[in-house]
Amino acid sequence: MNAKRKKLIYNSVTFGIVILAYVLCSSLYGSMSRSLRGQLIPICCWIVMAVSLNLVVGISGELSLGHAGFMSLGAFSGIVVSGWMLNGFQMENEILRLVIAMAAGGLVAGIFGVLIGIPVLRLRGDYLAIVTLAFGEIIRNVMNCVYASVEGKRLVLGFLNPSLPGKLLLNGPNGAVSVGKIATFGAGFILILVTLTVVLNLINSRTGRAIMATRDNRIAAESVGINVTKYKMIAFVTAAVLAGMAGALYGLNYSTLIPGKFKFDQSINVLVFVVLGGIGNTLGSVISATVLTMLPELLREFSDYRMLVYALLLIAMMLITNTPASRAVLNNVKGMFRRRNLHQTVQATQGTGKEKGGRQP
Amino acid sequence: MIFLSNLVNGISLGSIYAVIALGYTMVYGIAKMLNFAHGDVIMVGAYVAFCAMQYWGLPPAAALLIAMAVCTVLGITIESLAYRPLRQAASLAVLITAIGMSYLLQNLALLIWGANPKSFPSSMIVLPTLSLFGGGLTISGVTLVAILANLLIMLVLTTFINRTKMGKAMRCVSEDRGAAELMGINVNRTISATFAIGSALAAIAGVLLCSAYPVLMPTTGSMPGIKAFTAAVFGGIGSIPGAMIGGILLGVIEILGKAYISTELGDAIVFAVLIIVLLFRPTGLLGRQVREKV
Amino acid sequence: MSETIRRRNADTKMVPVPSRSIIPERDLGKMPVLECQHLGIDFGGLTAVEDFNLVVGKTEIAGLIGPNGAGKTTVFNLLTKVYEPTRGSVMINGIDMHGMDTVAASRHGIARTFQNIRLFSNMSVEDNVRIGLHNQVRYGMPSGILRLPAYWKKEREQHEKAMELLSIFGMQDMGDMQAGSLPYGAQRRLEIVRALATNPSLLLLDEPAAGMNPHETQELMDNIIKIRDQFQIAVMLIEHDMNLVMGICEGICVLNYGKIIAKGTAEEIQRNPIVVEAYLGKQKDVGEKEGTEA
Numbered sequence A: 001m002n003a004k005r006k007k008l009i010y011n012s013v014t015f016g017i018v019i020l021a022y023v024l025c026s027s028l029y030g031s032m033s034r035s036l037r038g039q040l041i042p043i044c045c046w047i048v049m050a051v052s053l054n055l056v057v058g059i060s061g062e063l064s065l066g067h068a069g070f071m072s073l074g075a076f077s078g079i080v081v082s083g084w085m086l087n088g089f090q091m092e093n094e095i096l097r098l099v100i101a102m103a104a105g106g107l108v109a110g111i112f113g114v115l116i117g118i119p120v121l122r123l124r125g126d127y128l129a130i131v132t133l134a135f136g137e138i139i140r141n142v143m144n145c146v147y148a149s150v151e152g153k154r155l156v157l158g159f160l161n162p163s164l165p166g167k168l169l170l171n172g173p174n175g176a177v178s179v180g181k182i183a184t185f186g187a188g189f190i191l192i193l194v195t196l197t198v199v200l201n202l203i204n205s206r207t208g209r210a211i212m213a214t215r216d217n218r219i220a221a222e223s224v225g226i227n228v229t230k231y232k233m234i235a236f237v238t239a240a241v242l243a244g245m246a247g248a249l250y251g252l253n254y255s256t257l258i259p260g261k262f263k264f265d266q267s268i269n270v271l272v273f274v275v276l277g278g279i280g281n282t283l284g285s286v287i288s289a290t291v292l293t294m295l296p297e298l299l300r301e302f303s304d305y306r307m308l309v310y311a312l313l314l315i316a317m318m319l320i321t322n323t324p325a326s327r328a329v330l331n332n333v334k335g336m337f338r339r340r341n342l343h344q345t346v347q348a349t350q351g352t353g354k355e356k357g358g359r360q361p
Numbered sequence B: 001m002i003f004l005s006n007l008v009n010g011i012s013l014g015s016i017y018a019v020i021a022l023g024y025t026m027v028y029g030i031a032k033m034l035n036f037a038h039g040d041v042i043m044v045g046a047y048v049a050f051c052a053m054q055y056w057g058l059p060p061a062a063a064l065l066i067a068m069a070v071c072t073v074l075g076i077t078i079e080s081l082a083y084r085p086l087r088q089a090a091s092l093a094v095l096i097t098a099i100g101m102s103y104l105l106q107n108l109a110l111l112i113w114g115a116n117p118k119s120f121p122s123s124m125i126v127l128p129t130l131s132l133f134g135g136g137l138t139i140s141g142v143t144l145v146a147i148l149a150n151l152l153i154m155l156v157l158t159t160f161i162n163r164t165k166m167g168k169a170m171r172c173v174s175e176d177r178g179a180a181e182l183m184g185i186n187v188n189r190t191i192s193a194t195f196a197i198g199s200a201l202a203a204i205a206g207v208l209l210c211s212a213y214p215v216l217m218p219t220t221g222s223m224p225g226i227k228a229f230t231a232a233v234f235g236g237i238g239s240i241p242g243a244m245i246g247g248i249l250l251g252v253i254e255i256l257g258k259a260y261i262s263t264e265l266g267d268a269i270v271f272a273v274l275i276i277v278l279l280f281r282p283t284g285l286l287g288r289q290v291r292e293k294v
Numbered sequence C: 001m002s003e004t005i006r007r008r009n010a011d012t013k014m015v016p017v018p019s020r021s022i023i024p025e026r027d028l029g030k031m032p033v034l035e036c037q038h039l040g041i042d043f044g045g046l047t048a049v050e051d052f053n054l055v056v057g058k059t060e061i062a063g064l065i066g067p068n069g070a071g072k073t074t075v076f077n078l079l080t081k082v083y084e085p086t087r088g089s090v091m092i093n094g095i096d097m098h099g100m101d102t103v104a105a106s107r108h109g110i111a112r113t114f115q116n117i118r119l120f121s122n123m124s125v126e127d128n129v130r131i132g133l134h135n136q137v138r139y140g141m142p143s144g145i146l147r148l149p150a151y152w153k154k155e156r157e158q159h160e161k162a163m164e165l166l167s168i169f170g171m172q173d174m175g176d177m178q179a180g181s182l183p184y185g186a187q188r189r190l191e192i193v194r195a196l197a198t199n200p201s202l203l204l205l206d207e208p209a210a211g212m213n214p215h216e217t218q219e220l221m222d223n224i225i226k227i228r229d230q231f232q233i234a235v236m237l238i239e240h241d242m243n244l245v246m247g248i249c250e251g252i253c254v255l256n257y258g259k260i261i262a263k264g265t266a267e268e269i270q271r272n273p274i275v276v277e278a279y280l281g282k283q284k285d286v287g288e289k290e291g292t293e294a
Helices: A003-027 A034-059 A067-089 A094-120 A125-143 A185-203 A206-216 A218-223 A228-251 A264-277 A282-322 A324-352 B002-031 B038-054 B060-086 B091-113 B141-163 B165-175 B177-182 B187-212 B222-235 B240-260 B266-280 C072-079 C102-107 C125-132 C141-146 C149-169 C184-197 C214-231 C242-248 C266-271 C273-280
Strands: A146-151 A154-159 A167-171 B130-132 B137-139 C014-017 C021-024 C034-043 C046-056 C061-065 C087-092 C110-112 C202-206 C234-238 C251-256 C259-264
Touching (some): A034 A228, A034 A282, A067 A125, A067 A228, A094 A125, A094 A185, A125 A264, A185 A206, A206 A228, A218 C102, A264 A282, A282 B091, B002 B137, B002 B141, B002 B165, B002 B187, B038 B060, B038 B187, B038 B222, B060 B091, B060 B187, B141 B240, B165 B177, B165 B187, B177 B187, B222 B240, B222 B266, B240 B266, C046 C072, C046 C251, C046 C259, C061 C242, C072 C234, C214 C242, C251 C273
Parallel strands (some): C061 C234, C061 C251
Antiparallel strands (some): B130 B137, C034 C087
């Protein structure tokens, strides 16, 4: 099979599954349990988080442990902007407000993505990872000290200063109170489609190839004239923008939200989605984010044991997919489907007739 | 004088971070993995010591030894069950397994000991509070013990790494695992030993931590764990003196930052300093600069 | 050095130019592609390359030879700005390279292959070449994401160019294969194709024939000449295979301990007693000490 067609099929399957899932969920909406219904929008947000983190971890090859920080920035700027629009400008149209809030969330997260990316992307490997973790924690810590209110048409921001005039939107460690719950499942679905379009089209383009080149071999990428920092930055900031938009949607789905919600654990959770879905595999991220977000809910019958079971499942899955013995079994299964393919590859290699010295010199 | 007392408190907290960071740095240096469950081994150590004293009425020294023994066994078990099968796997897979292990330990602790915070007995530390400058500067027993314990551990560990056969094996495995194996070094046993030492240190750290901040919960270990990990990176991960310097500096920065800049921003200051240090020394204070060969 | 070498460079007449170098007569009157003056670099206290003076003509095939550890790859690293020289200057097509980085060096027309192959091994053969075309066939990120007409047009152009370049080595049918799964010889050839894709005026080949059998080497020699003729570029190569060097290189430069010990045509180099001594050692100290390749 030709590589181009393979990509096309992969992309169509990814979009197909998402669209099918949306159609199924919206038609079954009436018969869903309350808790499952409440999960729909968060699932959309986590899918976007996982797909965007995959852009950093899988495509640009840098471990980021602070992705929830961008979600937090997006969530609170989205909430503030939405509250500002409502209280300052009497904007009653919820859809418009949601769109503006998500754009603002993406913008703020993107700006911070650039600011954070500049120092972070100068480092390598585990040192880069720990600095992303540090930034995630700094964002959470700083968000605890941010206050915002709207007075007339004016937005007032305060740092470590809770006594602001007008209607309070953001109250430091107590977070956002009386948020208008304007997030909708449809918006989540559209955000997923946008994310998939951006990420998949990016991967299969000149920019995406340059990003993957920096991942596969930094020195070789530089030697062919690719500015490594620039392309790592593109991946990092794109992911931050998407995470910010997901954050805004997430924040506007709850009536209250505290900065402590976006702890280091959340960044790790998203990373778990990415790794379990297959590093660099967008469809995998979508599926694992969905399944793992619902899993604690599905494990309800284990009640007290459900997080324990979740932890055990996590370890078991890593062991099954990564040990040599189980890998061999998996490859055998895969081999049954790929035999035809392999045959073609062998033919292609022999076709040139130059590989193994057909004639004696 | 207040500054001096803050400084001493910082060094004390830093010493605890340093003991935890030693565990991180040894495991990273030798097994080349980030053991995210290390923070939770601290928590287990603290709970075991707590039970030994509170429920079984054992003396503090015995409680500490039991905690160390339990953590050592726990460390070796975790390593052989979860990490050893992944020796050849991608480092991210190992990282996720370690995270899973961390969740597992936290939730096991939640089931066994419940979510309610336990108040750690103060009888653990027998040293009296030291009063200097006519009461101008008081140094609590915990502070003294933490600093002394840190120095002692450093000394013993450095001697162990540099003077014993197992220490040499550890240095070999750290340098080149494949070559060490070819020289007849049992890599699995060496890594097990590393985990054993790291986990025993975690038990000591757990007892020190809970003596200084006597609130014991299933999540007690996670934040100090992350901070200690930061400290290890700060000092140059893989380096034992680096872990100590990083730990102490981090503790001092945290306490001074909270005292003089802002209580709310204490953690942010710690992490900001880490970032600044890494920008100027990309492999930490004492980390080796490795230049990729072209 | 046997007499059976098939001379492919016999018709080149070499003429002297300033700074005691020689270039092919046909390149006289054209700007030399490369001009190094007093180039040198120190690593700490070690002087790896010293007083390196060389002129490479616009369409010359130049050889850089010398014993292991002589500093040959370091010269390539200096030319491609992996290292910033401590002393001296490099001019590429008359432009001073001072202050450029690797990316700028590539944009100014220097392309290279690596001693230990550096392909984008998880990507397809065609994508490897397309990445080489990165700065040749350009379109912006928005065009890529929104699939604007520019995307389709330039992607087609990239594909056609990539296939054309691959066909130099008869690899056009392997476009969809994973680069890392190719046989060794094909990987070396792919590296050359990728370097060519950057539209260089100077192609640096670091041991292109390493690991190839004599037949493959012969084919490589023909292809290097073919590339030079077709693209009208200069090629500079490091190689230990004397058949290849003496067979196709027009000007040869011999390096030992970081210094040029001889420059000249193949005949001159073969007759030069200093070169023979550098390679085989004096009669007395045959066990010549070999440094490490930098």
